[in-house]
Amino acid sequence: MSNSLTEYSLKHARPSNIVYGYGTAGFRMKATLLDSVVFRVGLLAGLRSRFLDGKTIGIMITASHNPPEDNGVKLVDPMGEMLEASWESHATSLANAETEADLILVYEGLVAKFSIDLSRPARVVFAKDSRESGPALVAALVDGLKAVNAEFHDCGMLTTPQLHYNVRCLNTQGTERSYGVPTEAGYFNKLTSAYKTILSSVTQPYSITIDAANGIGGPKVAELAKELSNLLAVTVVNNNYDKPELLNHACGADYVKTGQKLPSGVTPEPSKLYASFDGDADRIVFYFQDETTKFHLLDGDKIATLAAMYLGDLIKQAEVDLNLGVVQTAYANGSSTDYIQKNLNLPVLCTPTGVKHLHHAALQFDIGVYFEANGHGTVLFGENCIDALKAADATSPGQLTAIATLLAFSELINQTVGDAISDLLMVLAILSLKNWTCAEWAHIYTDLPNRLAKVIVNDRRIFTTTDAERKLVTPEGLQGKIDEMVMKYSNGRSFVRASGTEDAVRVYAECGTVGEVDDLVKNVVEIVKNSS
Ligand SMILES: CC(=O)N[C@H]1[C@@H](OP(=O)(O)O)O[C@H](CO)[C@@H](O)[C@@H]1O
Numbered sequence: 001m002s003n004s005l006t007e008y009s010l011k012h013a014r015p016s017n018i019v020y021g022y023g024t025a026g027f028r029m030k031a032t033l034l035d036s037v038v039f040r041v042g043l044l045a046g047l048r049s050r051f052l053d054g055k056t057i058g059i060m061i062t063a064s065h066n067p068p069e070d071n072g073v074k075l076v077d078p079m080g081e082m083l084e085a086s087w088e089s090h091a092t093s094l095a096n097a098e099t100e101a102d103l104i105l106v107y108e109g110l111v112a113k114f115s116i117d118l119s120r121p122a123r124v125v126f127a128k129d130s131r132e133s134g135p136a137l138v139a140a141l142v143d144g145l146k147a148v149n150a151e152f153h154d155c156g157m158l159t160t161p162q163l164h165y166n167v168r169c170l171n172t173q174g175t176e177r178s179y180g181v182p183t184e185a186g187y188f189n190k191l192t193s194a195y196k197t198i199l200s201s202v203t204q205p206y207s208i209t210i211d212a213a214n215g216i217g218g219p220k221v222a223e224l225a226k227e228l229s230n231l232l233a234v235t236v237v238n239n240n241y242d243k244p245e246l247l248n249h250a251c252g253a254d255y256v257k258t259g260q261k262l263p264s265g266v267t268p269e270p271s272k273l274y275a276s277f278d279g280d281a282d283r284i285v286f287y288f289q290d291e292t293t294k295f296h297l298l299d300g301d302k303i304a305t306l307a308a309m310y311l312g313d314l315i316k317q318a319e320v321d322l323n324l325g326v327v328q329t330a331y332a333n334g335s336s337t338d339y340i341q342k343n344l345n346l347p348v349l350c351t352p353t354g355v356k357h358l359h360h361a362a363l364q365f366d367i368g369v370y371f372e373a374n375g376h377g378t379v380l381f382g383e384n385c386i387d388a389l390k391a392a393d394a395t396s397p398g399q400l401t402a403i404a405t406l407l408a409f410s411e412l413i414n415q416t417v418g419d420a421i422s423d424l425l426m427v428l429a430i431l432s433l434k435n436w437t438c439a440e441w442a443h444i445y446t447d448l449p450n451r452l453a454k455v456i457v458n459d460r461r462i463f464t465t466t467d468a469e470r471k472l473v474t475p476e477g478l479q480g481k482i483d484e485m486v487m488k489y490s491n492g493r494s495f496v497r498a499s500g501t502e503d504a505v506r507v508y509a510e511c512g513t514v515g516e517v518d519d520l521v522k523n524v525v526e527i528v529k530n531s532s
């Protein structure tokens with residue numbers, strides 16, 4: 001084993017002077033630096049699968065909304081969730097082992113630590129997004145998997161959520177909780193069947209234009225939409241996934257959310273709904289321009305609110321005792337939190353940034369809605385919830401329909417991870433059923449004007465936080481200065497934290513008016529600059 005490991009790893013030597021870290025979104029950086037990392041992720045996936053009795057582990061090669069020259073890699077655990085946090089440090093140790101001999105020491109250390117029987121089977125599936133560097137990184141990954149004798153299957157080009165779906169299907173096949181057929185056709189069928197069930201009484205197709213960020217989500221959503229042509233009229237723009245140099249360029253969910261503006265390639269018709277995916281289609285934001293050409297963003301907070309409102313109503317109609325809650329991060333607009341708590345009377349939890357935190361918190365509700373403001377999120381239906389719905393004794397047609405609709409939503413909404421395609425269908429289903437225009441959705445509450453800024457500092461690690469990242473602990477005294485500044489503004493809120501994916505500190509601010517928020521964010525950026 002170690003011989004073949006040494007031989008293979010010599011082909012994938014680690015560059016010196018780089019420190020790798022498995023962060024919020026796995027390893028992510030310039031693709032040219034990732035060959036050894038991806039190879040070693042193959043080794044870790046083999047260990048993880050053997051540790052979990054041969055369950056299938058997923059690996060996704062993507063850098064999401066990053067520029068075309070970047071790439072990244074992340075692991076998917078058996079139920080389709082992100083890699084368990086305690087294993088992230090093992091990924092980091094493997095990636096940072098200097099020499100081949102060091103690598104074998106770390107690898108064998110993990111084998112011993114977890115008493116892993118290397119004679120057992122290891123199973124891995126992987127996919128990549130549409131980046132140019134994808135195929136070469138896949139070759140490195142395959143070497144890693146061969147080096148540790150893992151069985152593997154290459155799923156080709158998929159969206160990140162499709163790979164998560166496949167992993168869960170493979171690990172639940174033949175069980176009572178089978179998640180579906182582990183193929184792309186299986187994924188499309190699951191979503192389209194659920195959509196047709198939910199919209200069985202609707203006759204008008206909903207029309208939407210999607211900016212696919214020139215990524216892999218474009219061809220996938222176009223394929224799915226063919227099956228739904230009676231219910232959905234989809235136009236895909238920025239759909240050049242075969243021109244990887246255009247990926248995320250002046251388009252995509254991150255561009256639209258951060259800049260609060262239209263992507264290139266979109267010439268809006270007044271009050272018509274648009275959406276943008278990110279490069280690997282695990283995020284979505286919606287938007288439209290009104291008759292006065294004012295741009296309205298419908299971000300993750302608006303999606304969460306819409307879903308919570310609609311599912312809350314369905315629970316009431318179903319007369320089943322289920323609790324519903326919403327999970328957000330500090331980046332959620334204050335108006336959305338207020339609306340969910342005060343108007344919808346639902347509990348809201350706040351967690352640190354990163355979907356794994358939100359996902360985990362959402363599991364405590366029977367139905368947990370979680371979204372980051374940037375459009376990454378989903379709705380989780382707990383096993384108890386599904387069982388209660390299936391066992392419910394419906395006495396009226398209204399109750400029956402509500403129960404069937406809730407169950408269909410649990411099939412429509414990806415239960416493993418935020419999914420742009422699944423979230424798109426969820427939103428369009430709700431808008432269709434409510435017969436709502438995009439303006440009606442936009443006006444359920446009005447966002448407080450907000451700004452997100454980035455400050456490059458010498459060492460972002462000195463910025464540590466508490467209270468779900470809403471308060472700085474260090475540098476000492478800095479939070480006090482921010483609080484003093486915030487006090488000067490109406491409805492002001494601002495917080496500062498180190499990014500987990502970029503070498504920068506992020507500053508968020510919101511206020512009662514645009515003028516104030518521009519002023520506040522500028523002042524907090526100054527405070528941060530002066531502190532480091
Ligand atoms: C403000 C913001 O949008 N932060 C993003 C960003 O994290 P940072 O730790 O802020 O760099 O990337 C994460 C991974 O994609 C995503 O989960 C998160 O929401």
Ligand SMILES: [Mg+2]
Nearest residue numbers: 064278280282
């Ligand atoms: Mg993404």
